[in-house]
Amino acid sequence: MKKKKPQVFFITGAASGIGAATARLLASQGHAVMLADINAKGVRDVAASLGSNADAVALDITSPAAWEAALDLTYSRFGTLDVLVNNAAIVVTGNARDVPVAHHQRTININFMGPLTGSLATLERFRAQGHGHVVTVCSMVSFMPFPGIASYGASKQALRAFHHALAFEERNTGVDFTIVHPTATETPMLEQEERDDACGFAFLADPVSPEFVAETVVTAIRRKSIEVFMPPEQAKVIRSLGTDAPRMRKLYAQMEEIGRSAQHERRQSHNPNSH
Template sequence: MTENSKVALVTGAASGIGEATARALVAAGAKVYLGDINEEGAKAVATALGSGAEAIQLDVTSAESWEAAVTRITAQSGSLSVLVNNAGIFTPGGLEAIGEAEFQKTFEINALGAFLGMKAVVESMKSAGGGSIVNVSSSAGLVGVKDAIAYSASKWAVRGLSRSAALDLAPYSIRVNSVHPGIVETPIFTGFPREALDMMTAALPQPRLGNPEEIAAMIAFLASDQASFCTGAEYTVDGGYACA
């Protein structure tokens, strides 16, 4: 980022990539709101980050929750200039194994959440004269993934949302890009046995887990004015997963 006037909202900011992104944006000089349904977790991160960060409770599946968050942010800090739609869940299960309720919940958080977030910030970003929206998809949104049909499909949806929104919002100088992390050492993989993670990463061109800071660096770049000619694009940070 190149100036200290940006106001950013990062979802899923209580841990993992969201937390690392909030840290990166605060370090770059932005005022950052850490949105998470886990408000206490977000408060702990915000306290550690100091006056440049503030926690805000946010249920990304609720339009009303988004409206309340954006209203509070604009009242306190002025127009939003950066939105990072990072909140998401991983739901394991192939076509025959996963149920309708699990599939729907995955889409509500991963895809509907990004859709509602973009809609909620458009007017504020117009008032700011433009902005940057970064939607966190996944390498699973670029390739098919066995035994993760709901997760993969929802992340493909985020990819499509980002491309279409980039076209819709370009006249207002609002940029929209998607970031596609690979296998990253975050709480989303907490339930995976270490042996399974080692097997998954062994086949990568860069055979290791990614770390949240590597993803956050890409997001911070796309949020900055250095990326002013970048919109409607997909940025992989996956150790070569999608091309292996």
């Protein structure tokens, strides 16, 4: 079997979590990687650990001008770009009524408008070169609303809709589109949710590691999968339940109790002296 030649990847949110794990995996496979994050020092430290075939750029994904500069740097450094991985996201926890509107807006700006801006900026170059691959790291909450992270879920539902609409529009251009939906993942974001009582739903299922998600993302890219769900054995149930609001309301109390119990156990394991 002929080995696929190395490609050039651009990954956002690469200073930690899923983005950093994906960059490490791709670099270990011989690919070139441009790591991007608003955390300039963090992303440069990760890139420095990956060797000469990795580089880093500080990037505010909500800025069109910053995207153009980052893409210019990528093409200057590596000569081309094959795959964009839109991964960066934030979460603001708490009941929606307790979260300032400005924080809801920031979540939408980063989680939805950021990938939208990056996809369109990169798409222009992919169309010009006749090939490319837009990869969106979304979330299973794009199918199921989660209390405690209402605007996060809204941003991910919007992101899924945009990704597929864009893919339909560009279906004859030679550009591929893949979207991946991780379940709860052991990242700083999940640690933030652990501390907030409003986020019990986030712990209904056992979280997976960033490395597990990275392997799933890279496999999906290689296969040019259209849409991938995690974990696959639970995805059908989650998607069905998430679109059945009456059923969700009937099960809410039970689901919340299960999630909060798991959340409490995590807190105890991380801080045995907590109450």
